[in-house]
Amino acid sequence: MSKGKIMGRQSVWSLYLHIPFCATRCTYCAFNTYTDRHALLDDYVKAICSEIGSLNNFNHRIHTLYFGGGTPSLLRPFQLEEIISHVLINFTYSPSLEITQELNPRDATEEYLHAIRKYVSRISLGMQSVNPSELQMFSRDHEHSHVVQAMEYARQAGFDNINLDLIYGNPGQTLDMWRDSLHAALELDPDHLSMYALSLENGTELKRRVTYNELPLPDPDLAADMYELASEMMEQAGFTQYEISNWAKPGKECLHNIQYWKNLPYLGMGAGAHGYANQTRTVNVMKPEIYIERLKNLPPNPLPFPQTPATMTAEPIDRQTDMFETIFTGLRLLNEGLSLTAFEERYGEKLEAKFADEIRRLTRMGLLWQDGDALKLTKAARLISNRVFQEFAVEEET
Known part of the structure; x- marks a missing residue:
């Protein structure tokens, strides 16, 4: 067999669906999100369902489905059901299909969580911090009380796989402030914790404020101390650190993210979504209105897999790059x-x-x-x- 080919065959795939709408834009966020286009949501749902049905000759089995954003909890339950139904009709899927939805804690009402439990098996709540000043700095529109209430409602609805997101290494954050957030998260007894060091991304409000000395520059040495503290506290609480930024109770690892870390194929759908399949990296058009228009006017002939009518770029990944990405993602699995x-x-x-x-x-x-x-x-x-x-x-x- 030719040395230039990637020889392995992967039988299970993943599907990422991007919901690019937000009520407010967080100051650290550099993702493809929009706060002023909620009127497009109904048409967007139709468009993403159209993209799901547009793939040509896809005969693989998906084992994870992930709704990310943006704020997927802006989807009403019937819209979520419509999208998931299109996935189940158009794809072969694992009987134990993991379906994750990211939620803003403020959206996670008792009624909403009971409604989505019919379809969703795993939820991820954007806690980020217990400290009110940090939540304000991030322009988060929730308070910690919303996280506490969301966890209670989620358990009542029957969710047994709940993740909390936390951010550390923040401007002005002390080790004690970080310890408080860790304690507060553990008190809620989640099944999984994701902790990310703050990255000051170009174009974000937070980077602008740090650049103009409105906020102090984060201390990388202090961030390292915070990481070590988190590792110690998670181990004491019975969590396993299975990836550099992720801790889980036994059997509660995120299968969707493991797909990424094993550099295995996934399809990305929705405005600005990224995908990786057939040694090709795809990126969809960014703006929701252009995305919707693309899916209203389908081409007469199917596009070559893995492209869809929403594809903006399809970049072949050479063997050496693929090999390097497999190494560095695989080593993240501790x-x-x-x-x-x-x-x-x-x-x-x-x-x-x-x-x-x-x-x-x-x-x-x-x-x-x-x-x-x-x-x-x-x-x-x-x-x-x-x-x-x-x-x-x-x-x-x-």
Whole structure:
């Protein structure tokens, strides 16, 4: 078989659906979201259903479906049902299909959660912080009391897989403030916690305020201390850190995100959604009104898979780039690690032979270790994981 081909076959796929509408825009957010176009929501639902039905010759099984945004909880329950019904009609799916919906805690009312429980198996609440001043700095439109109430309603509705999102390394945040947020999150007894270091993205209000000295520059050393504190507290609370930024109780890992970290195929639908399939990276048109128009005027002939009428760009991913992405995403899985056997099956080469020097050097530095069939980051490497990943970013040999 040609060395230039990616040999492995992946039988299970994932589907990401982007809902780009928000009530307010968070100051740290650089995602494709809009606060002034809610009138488009009905047409948008029709458009995303049209895109779901537009794929040509898709014969794979999906095992996860993820509603992200934006704010997917702006979808009314009947709209959510309409979209999910189109997915189930147009795709072969796993009997244990994981369906995740992100929710603004303020939207997670008793009535709403009971209504969506019929379709959704997992929810993710954007808690972010327990501190009112931080929530205000982020322009979040909820208070911590909304998170507390949402958790209570979610359990009453029967949800047994609930994630809370937290952000650390914030301007002006102290270690004690972070500890308070961790304690508050653990008191709510979630099944999963995602914790992300704040990234000051270009074009965001938060970066503008830091740039103009309206807010202090975050301290990376303090952020590292916060990460270590979180790791300690999560371990004491019985959570397993299965990925660099994610902790879960046994059996509550997010299967959709594991699909990303194993660099396995997923379809992205909705305005601005990204996908990765057939060694092609796709990006959809960004603006909801253009997206809607594209799906109203379907081309007479089906487009080559994985493109849809909403596709803006379809970029082929070369073998070397795909290999590098498989390495750095796989190493993010701290427990499972990067499977040497799976790598060889996928690329027809042994990882430990192709990158022998890099692995040897990183092992001597105490940043990598081999555990049976898996290559894993050491605990010391978790804070400098990007340094480890870059060691594998080499040019294809000629």
